[in-house]
Amino acid sequence: MQLLAIVLYNADGRTRRLDFEPGALNIVTGESQAGKSALLTIVEYCLGRSTMMVPVGPIANTVAWYSTLWQLDDGGRAFVARPAPAPGKASTSGAMLEFGATLDAPPLSSLEVNIESRALREQMGRRIGIEENLSEPPVGSLRHPLEANIGHAALLCLQSQNEVASANTLFHRQGEPGIDQALRDTIPYFLGAVAHDEALKRAQLRDAKRNLTRLSNELERAENAALTIDVELNALLAEARAVGLVGEVDVAGRSDIVRILQGARVAQPQVAALADTEAQDRRLELQVTRDQVRAELRRVLDDRALLIHQEQAETGASASLRQQRDRLTVLARLPGFGDSSPSSVASAPLDTDTCPVCGHELEEPDPTAAALQIGLSELRAQVEVLTGARPAHRRAVADLDTRAAELRGEIRTADDALAHLERAYEMDAEANVDSRDFTRGRIDATLTRANLTDETQLEVLRQQLDRARMTVEALESDLDADNDREQLTSRLVAVGRDISRYAAQLQLEHSGDSVRLDLARLTVVTDTPTGPAPLFRIGSAANWIGYHLATHLALHRFLVEQNRPVPRLLMLDQPTQAHYPAEADNATGAPEDDADRVAVRRMFELMRDVVAELAPKFQMIVCDHADLPESWFQTAVRYRWRAGVKLIPADWINEG
Known part of the structure; x- marks a missing residue:
């Protein structure tokens, strides 16, 4: 140029x-x-x-x-x-x-x-x-x-x-x-x-050296694995059984173990995820206790409802009786009515055929004062009985409320214990899933090494390594x-x-x-x-x-x-x-x-x-x-x- x-x-x-x-x-x-x-x-x-x-x-x-x-x-x-x-x-x-x-x-x-x-x-x-x-x-x-x-x-x-x-x-x-x-x-x-x-040759030499290093490491790993592969396969089989990937089967040699492990890579679990029977029994016990407490709580609530209904009914009757009592209290203004004894009432100068106010003769004679006095006394006794029963009702309702609160607390305790068991169950199940996935990964890695330990494969690796070494030597001589x-x-x-x-x-x-x-x-x-x-x-x-x-x-x-x-x-x-x-x-x-x-x-x-x-x-x-x-x-x-x-x-x- x-x-x-x-x-x-x-x-x-x-x-x-x-x-x-x-x-x-x-x-x-x-x-x-x-x-x-x-x-x-x-x-x-x-x-x-x-x-x-x-x-x-x-x-x-x-x-x-x-x-x-x-x-x-x-x-x-x-x-x-x-x-x-x-x-x-x-x-x-x-x-x-x-x-x-x-x-x-x-x-x-x-x-x-x-x-x-x-x-x-x-x-x-x-x-x-x-x-x-x-x-x-x-x-x-x-x-x-x-x-x-x-x-x-x-x-x-x-x-x-x-x-x-x-x-x-x-x-x-x-x-x-x-x-x-x-x-x-x-x-x-x-x-x-x-x-x-x-x-170009330097680039080829770099690639050849990398290939030589890779083959050398691969052959070394295969030869080391050939010495320990049987022990690893048996240990891996036991691990697969433990996590439920393999059932109880008989094996006759390496080929059987390899075949079983190959199937275990895609197998579904063959055992329950939760293997702790004590935890299962505890969960069942808590469920039974919780159901019993719930039944007792229902009974207590029914009794409380009945008492409240009865109290409401008695309150209505007591009101009626008090009304009647209050009406008869006017009799206290009649002569001799203050003496409530039967003899005094009987001897009271009252004419039952005439009106005590106006003196006219009655077509239907009114009850005698004595009779009204007796009725009033009976009404007062009934009102006193009903009024005295109220404190007993209130104490009974209060006792039922206290018992209901205790039963509800027992139910919450049982529910918390069951929830805790359920969480533990789920965590255990997830751990088992992780364990199975981890085991599947180990199976893949181990089976890869098992394939390399085959004597035919080892010989192929040795031949590839020899060819790579000759390529490197030829390029180094040129360079x-x-x-x-x-x-x-x-x-x-x-x-x-x-x-x-x-x-x-x-x-x-x-x-x-x-x-x-x-x-x-x-x-x-x-x-x-x-x-x-x-x-x-x-x-x-x-x-x-x-x-x-x-x-x-x-x-x-x-x-x-x-x-x-x-x-x-x-x-x-x-x-x-x-x-x-x-x-x-x-x-x-x-x-x-x-x-x-x-x-x-x-x-x-x-x-x-x-x-x-x-x-x-x-x-x-x-x-x-x-x-x-x-x-x-x-x-x-x-x-x-x-x-x-x-x-x-x-x-x-x-x-x-």
Whole structure:
């Protein structure tokens, strides 16, 4: 994958297009603050980075969409466009991605978000050949597994102005948190030290190890169960009898026990839920006592009702007698009536044939005074008898009420005792149901183990375990860590040879010694007679830039020759900055000092030679102040931004 064009869209539809030649050295030369460094950030943004790193200023103020057009190795093209982040925001995840054989940058009206940046990186990575891969962290590490994508590949293709001259960082964004570890995890895959199907094999190995552990545990349980299964089956049979799932049956061996227990899993209880006969007798006794007390209570209530009825009747008769008595009391005004003795009454001078008031003769003579006196005496005696019986009635009714209250208390006591027994009965029944369910569960578990203890089943498990063990061993041999280290070391040695050769061509310090890429520390190390010297211990910015250039050219030469899934692009920003100390040098593009001029020419000659060697499979884009007079250099210059010419057209800035 190589870059064909960068296209910037103004909000009014105007575009700023920069075309680049694939398979060649492309140079963008110009003065400072012309927008050269922004090209690298635009390319990275269009490769899926969420954060837009274009500096605040004319570019961010005038560009509405950033886009890139890519030439794919299969002959097709890919167009990637990203909208500018919203005002006040630094990132966005939206993007537009299209593939086509003759695809070109569309007008602004056709741009629309159709993909998310994560999916963009995945699809672009698949198109350049990044297969499914996964870098597993060491056992016990807190890091998550990492899958390489085109975003990780871009870290090997870009070198910003600050990075290319750094003594401490060798790769793009290496100093950011997590990026250094991502580089260590993904570079072995991009170098080919990790097999293309290693991720699949690692997943298969994880599954195979889990299966091996499962079968090993299952066989161990089956073998242990075979030693004790008969004892467990007999104990379980006795438990099933106790809870009523099995009746009293004769068994002849394990097969009979298994058959009976299999039936017990769905059998209904064969014994009463309440087996406590003493509790049953107590309940019957309470019921009989309660019924007897209820019968006595009914009798007491009947007697009380009878007494009350009698009292009501006597009260009516007494009232009648008192009325008659009161009527006869007027006789006390008759002469001699006060003497109530019979002799006095008989001798009273009363004429029974005449009216005692008016003296007229009576047609029917009234009762004699003596007779009335006798009747009055009898009425008084009867009233006294009835009046004297009332206290006895009231005491009898009170006694019956007291007895009725006592009987009701006895009935409540019997009812409470029966309710308590009923609750106990229900709880006992529920406990028995739970016990039966628990026993059924134990029967299921035990019968499962009994099936595993069959010798035929044990042999099947042993064979499955052997096959699983062989699968694990085969996958582990394919994923041998020692072999992976050897593969990586071999590739790093090949890259190191080219680094040494290019360093010598650039006449860098220690270039005569062995130079290697130290992946653990992500730096270049020269093995001097006095010991290894990492990049930060090699002095001068010229050496740092030179080793950066030599390392990345050597790395990409290896990636191209091995056809690894990395964009065939190396983009450098200001690689000659160490040789342009004066602003006048930046303006002219030619160092004043002859030594600097020779060093700059040597660097670009190395770029030219490597690109020509790998053509048409490798492309370089260099943004720099350098503007050498050599014809091959001038041929490689695509854009010259001097005398007011910049990335953003002046009319965009003025109108903005």
